[in-house]
Amino acid sequence: MKKVIAALVVMFMLSSSYSVVNAKAETNPTVSVQLKNYLKNKKEIQIQTSEDAATSYEGVRLEANQTYLLKVEQGKISLYKGTTKLKEDTTFKLYTNQTAETRIEGRVYSGSFDFVIEGNEYILPINHVSMEEYLKGVVPNEMIPSWPVESLTAQAIAARTYAMGHLNKTINDTIQYQVYGGKTVYANTNAAVEKSYGQTLTYNGKLISALYSSSNGGVTESNANAWSGSPLPYLPIQTDSYDPKHPWNLTVKKQQIDIENLDLVHYKNWWSTIKENDKEITDNIKTYLQQKDYKGKEIKVLSIPKLEFTEKNTSNRYNKGSLEVKFIVKDDVDSEGKLNVKTLSLNNVKSSDIRPIIGVNLIKSYYVTEQNATDKETVLKGLGYGHGVGMSQYGAYYRAKAGQTYDQILRFYYPNVERTQQYNREAKRLAGPERYDTAAEIAREGWTTARTVVIAAGGNFPDALAGAPLAVQENAPLLLTTGHELHPTVKAELQRLQPEKVIVLGSSRVIRDSVLDEIKQLGAKEVQRLGGADRFETSAAIAKQINSSKVIVVNGQNFPDALSVAPYAAKEGIPIILTRPTSIPAATAQVLEGKAEAIVIGSEQVVNATVYNSLPANRVRYAGEHRYATNQKVVTNLLGNTKQAYVAAGTNFPDALAGSILAGKRGVPVILTDADKLPAGTADILSGYKDFTVLGSTRVVNDSVVNKLEEIANK
Secondary structure, eight states: OHHHHHHOSSSOOOOTTOOOOOOOOSSOOEEEEEOOTTTOSOSEEEEEESSOEEESSTTOEEOTTOOEEEEEETTEEEEEETTEEEEEESOEEEEOOTTSOEEETTEEEOSEEEEEEETTTEEEEEEEEEHHHHHHHHHHHHSOTTSOHHHHHHHHHHHHHHHHTTTTSOEESSTTSOOOOOSOOOHHHHHHHHHTTTEEEEETTEEOOOOEESBOTTBOBOHHHHHOSOOOTTSOOOBOTTSOOOEEEEEEESBSSOOTTSOSSSGGGTTTTOOOSSHHHHHHHHHHHHHHTOTTOOEEEEEEEEEEEEEEOTTSOEEEEEEEEEEEETTOBOTTSOBOOEEEEEEEEEHHHHHHHHOTTTSOOSOEEEEEEOSSEEEEEEEOBSOOBSEEHHHHHHHHHTTOOHHHHHHHHSTTOEEEEOOOOOOEEEOOSSHHHHHHHHHHHHOSOOSEEEEEESSOSHHHHTHHHHHHHTTOOEEEEOSSSOOHHHHHHHHHHOOSEEEEESOTTTSOHHHHHHHHHTTOSEEEEEOOSSHHHHHHHHHTTSOOSEEEEEETTOSHHHHHHHHHHHHHTOOEEEEOSSSOOHHHHHHHTTOOEEEEESOTTTSOHHHHHTSOSEEEEEOOSSHHHHHHHHHHHHSOSOSEEEEEETTOHHHHHHHHHHHHHHTOOEEEEOSSSOOTTHHHHTTTOOEEEEESOTTTSOHHHHHHHHHHHTO
């Protein structure tokens, strides 16, 4: 239980002035988080991105998996690659997709970033991350991730409620707000966030102060007792039979250093060798003193003659306390050169003023059950860990173990509240007025920058069918152009992406040489054409660029089966080659030489038994009675167990073609649909998915399909 005890001491450092607002959002909002908890005031930090990434430094982009150094130099942030300084400015922005991973000093985060200078000397990253991804980084840092999902779900809803109330400000990743650890891979906590997607707690239509602590000692506390102000009806004092009470005790020696025989004039002779009896306690006291009036000073605590709590409230916790500390400060001497003995005296102050000075890890709560003082020591005993207001995390754990649902847990700790859906999952649409614009939208979704771009003809599908594995291998978006001239949308995207290399799929009969000349004029250092006399030779030329012992075989005279398997082929780095239904073209046969395995997509009507039996002995077929059934087989067998899916028209190739590269890059399927309804069986395989992106405009996939997808996602 060490993780909860270390991370959940204060939980929420909130006062009675916490703003209770109605912050309802239409969609998954973005949270801005200063990353302070793990960096600890660094003047230089290492960063690394999983994908090529654009930056605010003109002409500078980060290469995937390359380590860079950010360093504060003369009031500016310098970016280094190795020992080479690339550029500097007062701030540095890193533009990445929400699905990309960014390592900052080895810790992985999602989202994009601002790097600013704090206090004229330290680098402070600010992470802009979606609410749901943020919570996946919060829940396992606020509750042990192996705990029951019902308790973790209660934690997720409390954490989301709190974060929704702070959308209009930049928070940080410490216990001042909520501990956020970046991108995580814990199955239970991720499941809890998914299960409670968008859910918060409200009272009279407004977000509540969803406070929580580790253990309440068997009795919850009211907000009024903890921080004064008016008592809130959803934070009452009540007995909690499931909380394990968490007994604690603390012994404080009154004398820390005996100075009777010390020479307070020649103190430098003994200063470095004399130590206090209670190091952890006195270190905390020294930190407090240094923050108040003695910044940068060396301090010795001589004694703690008084430590007591007074004025019990209605929950048996103490509201007031007194503390006296005797101490000396190095080089603080009187006129005779003798160290001055100083006194910190706090009498009848708030108990919340005393506890942090001694240490919130030591005085674990204000629920003090015994106080015994002798001439030599003070002994405190108590129950609980934290302020005790709202949800007890240990109580939630034992309630879940007893079979309570997350709703039952929340209704006990926050009575009189409603569980409110602040926002639902929405199917996203990537679309433009034409296929060329949709391909560009897909590129903008997946790539902030690209060293390579693949271009295919938008008017005909064959040459581009085999392009997905190559595009993902090159981490390149696929753009569609007309064959006689470079489409204006493609031109704009090339200017945005500034690729060094462009690969054009198809012969000069499909895309003219003049189009390649236009591309070169835009600054690409290399323009490569992969094409042959026909679609089969083009697919073979593309396949030769991909080193794999496997091959995927599809009918080259139609597109649905190739689109179904393209994300898998791209993800696994397997070339797609085209065949005729009843015979293998010469170019395809050449590629098949030496291949150990073959995957055939489509029934015997599209790739017959003769072709199938002539493939490598280690072969398998995935097929259904029609294109949608085949798509369902491919998705279920090759690309299942993901939460995200792209949905595209099964009767129109361009949008699915461009989207298959993005899907392959992210390891998720493209699911084919009719324009106005999901095909039979498709809704069944979609039941496990929570995040849908529709490819193409309403003319291609209309809103009735989108509505059905949202219904599935929010079920």
